[in-house]
Amino acid sequence: MNLEYLWQxxxxxxxxxxLLIGLVGCFIxxxxxxxxxxxxxxxxxxxxxxxxTMGLPAESTMILLAAxxxxxxxxxxxxxxxxxxxxxxxxxxxxLDGYPMAKQGRAGEALALSGLASFVGGMFGSIGLALFxxxxxxLAIGFGxxxxxxxxxxxxxxLGSMVGSQPVKTLIxxxxxxxxxxxxxxxxxxxYRFTFNEPELGDGIEFVVLVIGLFSISEALIILEHQxxxxxxxxxxxxxxxxxxxxxxSAGTTVRSSIIGFVVGVLPGTGASVSSAVSYTTAKxxxxxxxxxxxxxxxxxxxxxxANNATACGAFVPMLTLGVPGSGTTAVMLGALMLYNxxxxxxxxxxxxxxxxxxxxxxxxxxxxxxxLNLPLVQxxxxxxxxxxxxxxxxxxxxxxxxxxxxxxxxxxxYLMMGIGMTGWLLRKAGFDMxxxxxxxxxxxxxxxxxxxxxxxxxxxxxxxxxxxxCIVLWCMAxxxxxxxxxxxxxxxxxxxxxxxxx
Amino acid sequence: MSEVHQPSSRTVQLIGRVSAICLxxxxxxxxxxxxxxxxxxxxxxxGPRVFPVALAVxxxxxxxxxxFSPGFAEGFPTGPxxxxxxxxxxLMLIAVMLFEPAGFAASIFVLTLxxxxxxxxxxxxxxxxxxxxxxxxxxxxxYLLEVYLPAGALFG
Numbered sequence: 001m002n003l004e005y006l007w008q009x010x011x012x013x014x015x016x017x018x019l020l021i022g023l024v025g026c027f028i029x030x031x032x033x034x035x036x037x038x039x040x041x042x043x044x045x046x047x048x049x050x051x052x053t054m055g056l057p058a059e060s061t062m063i064l065l066a067a068x069x070x071x072x073x074x075x076x077x078x079x080x081x082x083x084x085x086x087x088x089x090x091x092x093x094x095x096l097d098g099y100p101m102a103k104q105g106r107a108g109e110a111l112a113l114s115g116l117a118s119f120v121g122g123m124f125g126s127i128g129l130a131l132f133x134x135x136x137x138x139l140a141i142g143f144g145x146x147x148x149x150x151x152x153x154x155x156x157x158x159l160g161s162m163v164g165s166q167p168v169k170t171l172i173x174x175x176x177x178x179x180x181x182x183x184x185x186x187x188x189x190x191x192y193r194f195t196f197n198e199p200e201l202g203d204g205i206e207f208v209v210l211v212i213g214l215f216s217i218s219e220a221l222i223i224l225e226h227q228x229x230x231x232x233x234x235x236x237x238x239x240x241x242x243x244x245x246x247x248x249x250s251a252g253t254t255v256r257s258s259i260i261g262f263v264v265g266v267l268p269g270t271g272a273s274v275s276s277a278v279s280y281t282t283a284k285x286x287x288x289x290x291x292x293x294x295x296x297x298x299x300x301x302x303x304x305x306x307a308n309n310a311t312a313c314g315a316f317v318p319m320l321t322l323g324v325p326g327s328g329t330t331a332v333m334l335g336a337l338m339l340y341n342x343x344x345x346x347x348x349x350x351x352x353x354x355x356x357x358x359x360x361x362x363x364x365x366x367x368x369x370x371x372x373l374n375l376p377l378v379q380x381x382x383x384x385x386x387x388x389x390x391x392x393x394x395x396x397x398x399x400x401x402x403x404x405x406x407x408x409x410x411x412x413x414x415y416l417m418m419g420i421g422m423t424g425w426l427l428r429k430a431g432f433d434m435x436x437x438x439x440x441x442x443x444x445x446x447x448x449x450x451x452x453x454x455x456x457x458x459x460x461x462x463x464x465x466x467x468x469x470x471c472i473v474l475w476c477m478a479x480x481x482x483x484x485x486x487x488x489x490x491x492x493x494x495x496x497x498x499x500x501x502x503x
Numbered sequence: 504m505s506e507v508h509q510p511s512s513r514t515v516q517l518i519g520r521v522s523a524i525c526l527x528x529x530x531x532x533x534x535x536x537x538x539x540x541x542x543x544x545x546x547x548x549x550g551p552r553v554f555p556v557a558l559a560v561x562x563x564x565x566x567x568x569x570x571f572s573p574g575f576a577e578g579f580p581t582g583p584x585x586x587x588x589x590x591x592x593x594l595m596l597i598a599v600m601l602f603e604p605a606g607f608a609a610s611i612f613v614l615t616l617x618x619x620x621x622x623x624x625x626x627x628x629x630x631x632x633x634x635x636x637x638x639x640x641x642x643x644x645x646y647l648l649e650v651y652l653p654a655g656a657l658f659g
Contacts, residue, residue: 053648172562172565172566172569175562182537182554182555186540189542189551193537194533221591224591225584390628390629394615394633397591397615406652411602418599421592456546456549460549
């Protein structure tokens with residue numbers, strides 16, 4: 001197996017500039033993750049234009065964003081444990097056992113143990129990424145336009161069936177994202193589409209404008225709505241190290257959850273929320289013989305934390321090798337790569353090994369940095385929870401405005417961002433998730449170009465989309481994945497009816 | 504008292520159906536817009552129209568599904584809370600309109616002061632916070648990151 005790219009990557013990641021960037025990213029990421037509701041996507045969305053305007057090379061930007069992503073996955077547990085409010089979607093399950101532990105006066109132990117589980121999950125994920133990325137890239141090198149198009153259909157099918165409980169809304173989000181991607185000049189025919197004679201829309205909707213509008217602006221409005229909901233920070237942290245007996249007790253769960261997390265991360269379109277839920281329920285089914293889960297069981301705490309960090313690393317596999325993001329956050333990072341005119345896909349490992357290798361190596365380094373930061377400095381991160389919203393939210397709005405303006409020096413972009421932000425807020429209130437829109441937007445142009453190229457090759461024959469073995473396998477997988485939730489819900493209904501009949 | 508509340512299933516259904524109608528209308532408008540895209544020639548069999556029209560059809564069908572299966576939704580705020588929420592984009596609009604003529608510092612001051620008050624900050628703290636925000640972000644972007652920001656009539 002060719003791991004040469006990894007050594008080259010360590011040479012990139014271990015330069016003092018990139019080490020510093022990684023350290024800063026880990027620190028900011030942990031703070032972003034610790035703040036309730038400001039998840040990794042929001043953090044990356046806000047900092048992306050700043051990284052871009054700083055003129056960092058592509059590999060350093062990816063290292064920064066990856067550090068923020070992993071840092072946020074670490075930090076998400078802090079508010080879950082101390083506030084019972086998850087810092088991000090991946091930390092929802094952490095609160096189930098973390099908060100009861102904190103209420104029992106074991107907050108420090110919970111933070112230390114979850115930090116260790118996060119570290120193990122992150123390292124497992126990084127090793128998996130290093131091993132599987134070249135394998136998958138090698139497999140995908142034979143993909144033509146038709147295979148790519150079907151792969152993207154598969155990604156949307158996975159997303160529709162696995163993210164959230166409302167597949168119709170996820171699919172609508174994907175289509176809206178695809179529609180947004182059609183705005184601007186069509187490179188093939190030279191036609192302007194949906195620009196309304198506005199020259200600033202000629203190049204399409206800028207990624208930064210969309211992502212900041214959808215996430216940051218709508219988030220600010222949601223925070224205002226939820227303002228004043230009773231939240232009590234647990235300030236008594238107690239002992240700040242994990243007990244050896246707890247480490248031993250949760251070791252098996254941690255390893256198993258790391259594997260689950262990585263596998264779920266590799267599936268295109270799924271994210272930490274899915275993996276943490278799957279790993280928690282698996283741990284509960286296997287280990288909860290005494291009914292202690294949900295009451296402060298260390299295994300219930302370790303499972304989601306190991307899983308969500310492994311997922312963060314696993315999500316990079318499809319992103320780097322296929323150009324299909326594994327999660328909402330990697331969709332944003334994919335867009336960031338495109339800002340540098342870099343097209344992720346199987347050739348990325350061959351053409352730009354320093355980017356892939358640098359990112360993979362930085363995950364190993366980043367995990368060590370995060371462990372070093374999170375164990376001794378957790379009290380400092382916990383203090384972030386006390387920053388009042390009246391100081392925090394105006395800062396988010398300023399960063400949003402300046403971030404968009406600094407990237408494009410255009411007031412029109414700010415107006416567009418505000419319009420998108422308001423629409424995003426309305427959609428969120430109606431129960432829509434924003435990540436599918438980003439996924440649709442990021443994949444939109446590539447999907448259309450590949451479809452058109454495939455049909456150009458076949459002279460307009462649609463059968464090209466079903467002609468190769470890879471296409472057929474991908475279609476079958478897409479259909480299976482799309483039908484899976486229907487089967488599962490019917491099985492659950494049958495079981496419920498059987499139980500009711502037995503009673 | 505106006506608050507964000509868990510809406511009743513009837514309200515959820517109403518939100519879902521209104522959203523579905525909006526999406527359906529949007530799909531029709533987008534489809535019509537897509538079908539009249541002007542182009543001189545297309546080097547591929549599909550051309551620039553088919554993909555948008557196909558997306559419009561997909562959105563139309565999905566919005567019909569959504570009409571019948573609205574799922575869950577969060578309640579919209581009402582009364583004073585709604586006014587506070589809507590005041591944020593209005594404040595942003597004012598700040599952006601001031602951005603170039605009055606300059607970055609003045610527009611950010613207005614935005615952060617207004618938002619801090621909306622978030623319930625005492626006036627003195629809101630004032631101090633907004634001065635701090637304006638100064639901090641000016642320093643970070645103009646001096647540290649060397650990003651061009653309009654100085655405006657006050658400082659220009």
